[in-house]
Amino acid sequence: MERQQxxxxxxxxxxxxxxxxxxxxxxxxxxxxxxxxRKMREVSEATATVDSLKVAILAALNIADESRQGKTADPDxxxxxxxxVARLVDMLERCFGEA
Numbered sequence: 225m226e227r228q229q230x231x232x233x234x235x236x237x238x239x240x241x242x243x244x245x246x247x248x249x250x251x252x253x254x255x256x257x258x259x260x261x262r263k264m265r266e267v268s269e270a271t272a273t274v275d276s277l278k279v280a281i282l283a284a285l286n287i288a289d290e291s292r293q294g295k296t297a298d299p300d301x302x303x304x305x306x307x308x309v310a311r312l313v314d315m316l317e318r319c320f321g322e323a
Contacts, residue, residue: 233257238264238276263287 232245235257246253263283264276273279 237261238268238279240276260287 230245230247231250231253232243233250233253234241234243235254236242237257237260242257244253244257260283263286264279267273267282267286268279271279271282273282
């Protein structure tokens with residue numbers, strides 16, 4: 225199996241800029257970041273929480289719940305979910321490792 229080319233993509237999530245390195249299409253990484261940003265903003269508006277870590281954790285729980293129940297606001301995120309989640313976790317670990 226041929227390894228896909230790795231890209232460095234700058235994204236903004238909840239007012240913070242991140243440089244994410246991932247394989248595959250740049251647009252996919254940007255779509256994931258936009259989805260997480262939307263979820264964090266929804267949580268922030270619904271809870272009036274200002275602590276960004278709490279907002280991130282609540283958003284992650286909402287996304288995990290959607291994933292476990294097989295529903296999502298963005299149907300493009302569903303196919304190959306397990307592989308994509310693993311790649312996303314890998315990107316986040318690299319991002320936080322560089323910070």
